Amino acid sequence: MPASDRPILILGGTAEASKLATRLMESGYRVISSLAGRTKDPARPEGEVRIGGFGGVAGLCDYIARQHVALLIDATHPFATQISDNAIAAAAATDVPFVRLERPAWLQRPGDAWTTAMTLEEAVAAIPTRARVLLALGRQHIAPFARRGDVHFVVRMIDPPEVPLGLIDYELELSKPGSLEEETAILKAKRLSHIVCRNSGGTASYAKIRAARELGLPVIMIERPHRPGANTVPDIDGVIEFVEANLSF
Numbered sequence: 571m572p573a574s575d576r577p578i579l580i581l582g583g584t585a586e587a588s589k590l591a592t593r594l595m596e597s598g599y600r601v602i603s604s605l606a607g608r609t610k611d612p613a614r615p616e617g618e619v620r621i622g623g624f625g626g627v628a629g630l631c632d633y634i635a636r637q638h639v640a641l642l643i644d645a646t647h648p649f650a651t652q653i654s655d656n657a658i659a660a661a662a663a664t665d666v667p668f669v670r671l672e673r674p675a676w677l678q679r680p681g682d683a684w685t686t687a688m689t690l691e692e693a694v695a696a697i698p699t700r701a702r703v704l705l706a707l708g709r710q711h712i713a714p715f716a717r718r719g720d721v722h723f724v725v726r727m728i729d730p731p732e733v734p735l736g737l738i739d740y741e742l743e744l745s746k747p748g749s750l751e752e753e754t755a756i757l758k759a760k761r762l763s764h765i766v767c768r769n770s771g772g773t774a775s776y777a778k779i780r781a782a783r784e785l786g787l788p789v790i791m792i793e794r795p796h797r798p799g800a801n802t803v804p805d806i807d808g809v810i811e812f813v814e815a816n817l818s819f
Contacts, residue, residue, distance in 0.1 A: 575600065577599075577638070578817075579633075579641070581642070586671055587671070590806050595617050599813070601615075606623065624656070631664050634660060640666065640817055641816060642661050648673065651795055651797070668801055669808075669812040670803070671806065672797070673770075673804060675794055682779070683782075686791055694717065697764060701763045701764050702721075703723050703762065704743075704767075708727075715737060716735075719739060725741070727742060728746055757782070762787065763788075
């Protein structure tokens with residue numbers, strides 16, 4: 571099969587993955603973007619799109635073989651460790667070129683009041699009694715906070731949960747991350763005293779960090795798990811260079 575007919579598979583779901591798909595399509599590559607399907611109405615990137623898991627390393631290997639994938643790109647969330655580990659293993663097993671796009675982590679700036687946590691449990695323990703906390707983590711990371719009945723949580727989600735969250739004292743904020751002005755307004759309106767979030771990096775959700783800085787609110791920042799550094803680039807241009815070096819029409 572000619573290289574031009576073989577697709578590039580992007581493991582996506584991030585803003586960078588969507589922009590990358592557009593760039594590659596504009597350059598004439600065939601692109602398949604794979605989305606996890608955790609939101610009900612995800613923004614669909616340009617090109618072909620599949621939604622749902624693969625069934626572990628074996629399932630991803632099978633998909634790569636069936637689709638004659640020419641190159642694999644991991645552009646998932648920095649905390650999506652399972653799919654990233656599966657991608658590394660599948661690329662090695664199938665011998666397809668592999669590159670990971672991982673946006674740089676946020677760095678603490680003057681005026682930031684961060685408490686660093688390496689795990690969810692450390693973040694739970696760091697919250698002071700009677701705090702009012704914006705919990706911006708994703709529904710699969712909420713459960714450890716259920717033991718903090720002395721804290722009021724404002725839980726940000728894109729879609730309403732299908733089952734109760736299990737938190738003792740909480741309210742839902744059904745919205746996507748907004749502008750600096752919007753994030754500031756939410757923090758003030760909800761009378762929030764702290765933010766708990768993960769160090770996702772990028773620009774899409776950074777406004778809440780800026781708003782916390784300007785309002786003098788503490789942030790409990792969950793740091794990223796250690797990831798292999800091989801074949802990892804920090805931006806879309808680096809991925810494009812890798813693609814051009816490894817694929818030809």
